[in-house]
Amino acid sequence: MADALRAYGLIVAMWVRSTMAYRASFALTTIGNFAATAFDFVTILLMFSHVDALGGYSLPEVAFLYGTTSTAFGLADLLMGSMDRLGRRVRDGTLDTLLVRPVPVLVQVAADRFALRRLGRITQGLLVLTYALVTLDIEWTVTKAAMLALMPLCGAAIFASVFVAGAAFQFFAQDAAEVQSSFTYGGNTLLQYPPSIFAKDLVRGVTFVVPLAFVNWVPSLYVLGREDPIGLPDWFALLPPVVAAGCLGLAALAWRAGLRSYRSTGN
Amino acid sequence: MRLYAVVAAGGFRRYATYRVATAAGVFTNTVFGFILAYTYIALWDERPQLGGYDQSQALTYVWLGQALLMTCAMMGGGFEDELIERIRTGDIAIDLYRPADLQLWWLAGDLGRAAFHLLGRGIVPMVLGALAFDLALPVSPLTWVAFLVSVALGVVVSFAVRFLVALSAFWLMDGTGVMQMCWLVGLFFSGMLLPLNLFPGLLGDVARALPWSSLLQVPADVFLGTHTGWDLVRAYAFQGGWALVLLAAGRALQSVATRRVVVQGG
Numbered sequence: 001m002a003d004a005l006r007a008y009g010l011i012v013a014m015w016v017r018s019t020m021a022y023r024a025s026f027a028l029t030t031i032g033n034f035a036a037t038a039f040d041f042v043t044i045l046l047m048f049s050h051v052d053a054l055g056g057y058s059l060p061e062v063a064f065l066y067g068t069t070s071t072a073f074g075l076a077d078l079l080m081g082s083m084d085r086l087g088r089r090v091r092d093g094t095l096d097t098l099l100v101r102p103v104p105v106l107v108q109v110a111a112d113r114f115a116l117r118r119l120g121r122i123t124q125g126l127l128v129l130t131y132a133l134v135t136l137d138i139e140w141t142v143t144k145a146a147m148l149a150l151m152p153l154c155g156a157a158i159f160a161s162v163f164v165a166g167a168a169f170q171f172f173a174q175d176a177a178e179v180q181s182s183f184t185y186g187g188n189t190l191l192q193y194p195p196s197i198f199a200k201d202l203v204r205g206v207t208f209v210v211p212l213a214f215v216n217w218v219p220s221l222y223v224l225g226r227e228d229p230i231g232l233p234d235w236f237a238l239l240p241p242v243v244a245a246g247c248l249g250l251a252a253l254a255w256r257a258g259l260r261s262y263r264s265t266g267n
Numbered sequence: 268m269r270l271y272a273v274v275a276a277g278g279f280r281r282y283a284t285y286r287v288a289t290a291a292g293v294f295t296n297t298v299f300g301f302i303l304a305y306t307y308i309a310l311w312d313e314r315p316q317l318g319g320y321d322q323s324q325a326l327t328y329v330w331l332g333q334a335l336l337m338t339c340a341m342m343g344g345g346f347e348d349e350l351i352e353r354i355r356t357g358d359i360a361i362d363l364y365r366p367a368d369l370q371l372w373w374l375a376g377d378l379g380r381a382a383f384h385l386l387g388r389g390i391v392p393m394v395l396g397a398l399a400f401d402l403a404l405p406v407s408p409l410t411w412v413a414f415l416v417s418v419a420l421g422v423v424v425s426f427a428v429r430f431l432v433a434l435s436a437f438w439l440m441d442g443t444g445v446m447q448m449c450w451l452v453g454l455f456f457s458g459m460l461l462p463l464n465l466f467p468g469l470l471g472d473v474a475r476a477l478p479w480s481s482l483l484q485v486p487a488d489v490f491l492g493t494h495t496g497w498d499l500v501r502a503y504a505f506q507g508g509w510a511l512v513l514l515a516a517g518r519a520l521q522s523v524a525t526r527r528v529v530v531q532g533g
Contacts, residue, residue, distance in 0.1 A: 025444065032447045039451060043460040047306075049467050051313040054306070175288035182298035190302045197309035202301070 007103040011111035033120030055197035060135040067129025068216035069191035072155025074122035080163040082112045084177045087170035093265045147219045154240035155215035161247035168258030187212040196229045214243040271375035278379025289387045296392040300333040318464040323403045324491050330396030331487045334389035338381050339425045339482040341457045343450035350433040351442035381422040417486040420506035424481040427513030437524040457482040478509040
């Protein structure tokens with residue numbers, strides 16, 4: 001494990017050095033990454049120029065949801081976002097090179113072309129979250145504070161599991177990279193809005209099937225003191241760390257199954 | 268003319284080859300369609316008739332957006348990556364001595380791509396959306412025809428913008444930054460994130476006058492029956508006007524750019 005992390009760190013450092021060779025390009029793409037995600041929030045602001053509440057949630061509350069999921073997703077995207085390139089590597093046979101190196105394949109794929117510009121998304125998420133925390137009137141308790149601190153970490157772990165599971169799926173269907181986008185980018189978009197506006201079956205689906213709701217919905221409802229639309233008991237709010245650990249475990253199993261079934265294209 | 272028809276057919280076939288990718292894309296479009304549809308329902312529940320749409324028109328707008336996202340290449344994609352790569356590597360020199368016009372060649376290919384994306388990526392999400400929600404589908408076949416014309420004009424405008432972006436590689440060599448800016452602006456000002464008639468005041472006026480509104484807002488309004496009679500002619504004139512201006516600009520830039528090409532022997 002320590003070796004794997006060290007290898008990850010080395011590959012990341014290499015890509016960061018190579019990125020820094022073109023500082024202007026790095027600055028521009030980071031700003032671009034920031035702006036790209038900022039447009040999402042501008043859309044929400046435009047919506048709130050017409051209404052005072054969306055599904056019963058005020059702008060600061062939606063900003064809270066937005067900030068928590070963006071930060072969590074941004075972290076996962078930074079650390080594991082390169083996983084969706086796996087299909088391409090399987091197709092052109094460059095995965096074989098990774099197999100013969102004495103470093104776990106998962107580490108190599110995850111760190112491949114590490115994109116520091118993705119800090120732009122995290123920064124934007126943190127800014128929106130700060131705005132939400134400043135404007136919201138929350139009665140803080142130790143539990144709530146702990147939940148807030150854990151949200152980006154557990155959320156990032158859940159999103160990272162989706163990235164890994166999606167990549168494992170690409171061993172079987174190389175061109176299906178877009179399917180995982182609907183759970184990663186789509187999930188991130190979904191979680192930016194209050195759960196009360198979505199169909200209950202959809203909310204149940206992202207709670208019990210693909211547990212994205214634990215990224216921010218479930219703990220946020222507790223922090224914000226909001227009713228759960230599908231009537232989950234309060235103690236569910238304490239589950240994100242458990243769910244995150246479970247997701248990581250399942251993703252690891254999926255990755256093994258995928259890697260084991262890999263047959264080189266031969267070249 | 269026959270040559271360009273062949274190129275267009277090639278563009279169509281090229282994208283039709285990747286069936287799994289198409290299915291995956293349809294899946295993603297549908298997921299995003301559902302997410303957006305629920306946010307719009309919440310919005311229109313608060314403010315019925317927002318932006319002059321009723322709720323079912325707003326939902327129709329969502330699914331049109333998903334259906335046209337790839338067709339009008341609102342997030343970029345398609346030929347420009349390839350053209351930029353050819354400019355960077357110098358392969359563009361080969362394109363220039365072909366007995367075909369550079370701009371028309373890529374336009375034909377992109378039209379073929381758009382036709383495939385309309386059929387392959389457009390129909391299924393729209394049908395699924397219509398099954399799940401109450402959509403305002405046009406009754407008159409004429410409206411459907413008028414819509415398709417508007418989409419075709421939108422594709423040409425989209426092409427013309429991306430052609431300009433791709434040509435910037437003659438000066439910048441690396442098109443990544445400009446392309447990123449291009450799809451960002453395209454996504455926002457096409458009305459993909461929110462219909463442009465919900466943009467307030469001056470921002471709304473500017474957004475509706477920019478070429479990107481031809482990509483989604485105008486075709487969607489034609490589909491929803493907002494533009495009829497002379498209004499429809501005006502909408503076409505708007506799209507056609509931008510198409511001509513941008514294509515002409517592309518042509519001008521192309522002639523300046525090709526003077527920069529130095530073919531190294533080898």
